[in-house]
Amino acid sequence: MTPPTGRAGRWVAVLAVLLAGLTVGWLSWLAFGSGDARPGSSASLTAALTPGASRSSPPAPAGSEGPSAAAAASGAATLAGLTVALDPGHNGGNAGAPREIGALVPDGRGGTKACNTTGTSTDDGYPEHAFAWDVVERTAASLEALGARVVLTRPDDAGVGPCVDVRGAFAQEVGADVLVSVHANGSDDRSARGFFVIVADPPPVVEQDPGEREANAAASESLAGDMVEALSVAGFAPSSLFPDGVSRRADLATLNLAERPAVLLELGEMRNAEEAAVMTSDEGRQRYADAVTAGVVAWVEGAA
Template sequence: MSYRGPEFDVPQPRRFRHGPLAVALAVLVAGALLGWLVYEGVGGADGSPRAASSAPGLSGDDGKRGADTSSAAGGGALRGKVVVIDPGHNPGNVRHPAEINRQVDIGTNRKECDTTGTSTNAGYPEAKFTLDLAHRLRVLLQREGATVKLTHDGDSPPWGPCVDERARIGNAAHADAAISLHADGSAAGNRGFHVIMPGAVHAGAADTRRIVGPSHELGTRLKGAFARETGEAPADYLGEGTGLVTRTDLGGLNLSKVPKVFLECGNMRDSTDAALLTSGAWRQKAARGISEGIMSFLRES
């Protein structure tokens, strides 16, 4: 981050002739600055988006900021588009069992506000995975001109939000597309990713009839782009190998008024999938795949 001080006339210093020592120091400083800029531009050793802190609308070393808004500058293919990213679960949920276990209305029935999510056998939590992936995806979409909103940013709020509130955040933003990021906790040996799309629901506060079609289109484009960028195959344990699943029991989909899908990026309980999900370089590929899928959908919408 650069800082420009108060604009006033600074007294001009006396001019001195530069000796050999001054010239050497100047060269060393310039070289160090150039090296830092190159490191920031190419990214960290684990593939993390080191340039995130200087991307439009971001702040902090890891690109985090509040979850309410995260807007992009000027031009780009997605200028004028709004995307809501919903990182599944929350790292703080484990410390708030009473809050996340309370029941909320999802239209078809009542379910827990939220859950802690799953984890790899080595203890890498789904909530940490989804938040990291959301940060990477946000940077890529903002570079294309999109306005991006997160439903939460780990510590804001410190738990949740509840599944019904996650849907309302997308609705209030009038999102052109919304995606909830997850990783599955199926049995070891089950591999692959799948996209969950809303089924037709019209009960209580839930009415998905207007978004079923566009959500299916979003899911189909997301599946293709995610597979291309990551090299991963669709799940071999559900969806009959199509990578596409329709459900009517998820509050985040039932209560959505905007095109929305869930993406289960892999199975955390399978050692092969877990090795991918815990890799920063692979998560960057996943973010690119998701971004490409969303862009493909929004260009046609």
Template sequence: MSNGSTFPPPRRRRGTVLLVLAAVALVAVGGWLFWRQAGGHGGPTARGGSPAPGRTAGGGTGAGGGPDRSTDHGGTHRPGGKGDPHGSLKGRTVVIDPGHNPHNSRHTGQIARLVNIGTARKECDTTGTATNDGYPEASFTLDVARRVRTLLEDQGAKVVLTQDGDRSYGPCVDERAAIGNKAHADAAVSIHADGSAAGNRGFHVILPARVSAGPADTAAITGPSRQLGERLADRFRAVTGSARSNYIGDGTGLDVRGDLGGLNLSTVPKVFIECGNMRDAKDAAQLTDGGWRQKAARGITEGITDFLTR
């Protein structure tokens, strides 16, 4: 019997209340999700702010939940965080000199020819060293040089290789210097690996001594070459994790020499880098590893970039 009220019976009122509460809950959850996506506290990156603790802007996490600082992503790490690496070397010329030549051993007479390096007359070139398992220094230097070229070109540099496996031997050491001079290179780096006794480990960078004799005059390049060498040693150490030489340079990883034609005859800033000792088993394990050689190329590239952009 009707009592004149317009309210629904008790059971119907309970159902209506539940529907209203469910709708409110859905709206609240939706709003919270929108706020989180927009960058509210607890999201990966606050809008206009820094990444949340333990995360990078890309969402990666490092060991132990810390930031992922890895730079091994197929490109070149930005030295010192300065500028965009792409195009940062536009207008710059870099000469990369892969030490020796894989074909030198077939042309021993030609590479034994003596050339004038200012302070003396020395062989045109040599065969280089090798690991105890027979991996040649010349193969190592050419592989790393090609990797460096790719990384430098990615930054806009013009890169000249003194040889790209396309010569029957050499070039001779005087021609290697001449290639850099003719290119008016902003920097030149000769890539090598040492052949010292087992137990001698680590890398070192060779700087030109002050030389003035015959066709050699390094007065104008010793200062900038040292700067290039120091940058190169710092970045090579940081990227590869290799130690500075324990047998040359008194722990500095730097050595000054006046008996190398490639340095004596250079008129542009130039250094040599001995990336490790091929006759030491631990160093050889790195030098023969393609992943490590990519790191070596990145370290060399970053050292050059640091020198040219500071």
């Protein structure tokens, strides 16, 4: 699918997706309470995921309208023909494999860096890898309900890796149109707050046609802007570190090695008590997922 370049009219669809997500979350809360119910997911979801393979859409939990409600509210098949690569940051087994994740891999700029890291956590110990995995599960279900094909860089939250160079090359290897990597930040300053979106700057130096490389860089910037706006519309504040919500970096292999439009999302500050409370709640993670979905929809609707 050709990355969209226009921007007219997309926010009608975005608001519909966010409203539908809030409706689904409310209905699910009524059915299951405020525990760990995951709208649109099931125990079979993890088994259905394999790197490089399409996800199988899980059944909606009993008593919930599931992700189909979001599709109905915003127009089914809104994302038909789009393949989205989602990258839940880090992994649950990384802490137990220091040698493996410490191995050096290409950074996409002619240097090397560590294969991966353990990620950060809230002060109460809720880990980034678990947060990223949960948000990605929810986002994947919503995107699929809107007609997209979704592929994930890892099949569960109990393994090791993959390394950042593998994550970066993942989108082109599975035929995806776009790569969205999901993370949360861990600033030492507990007063730091807010989300930010990272794009590669300067653009990736991967070996591809210069025109295609420039188009991907422009599409990545557009996607970053749409993600900032979608997260803001959902009620999340841009980072106090990056007031416009965008960070530009040259040192992230996940972005440097992508031959597709790509962004890395730092959805909030895990060491900020207020934001940690949102991240550790079922409702909060659903809000993040709805906003990420809305950002993808806005990017696609930009062609209208």
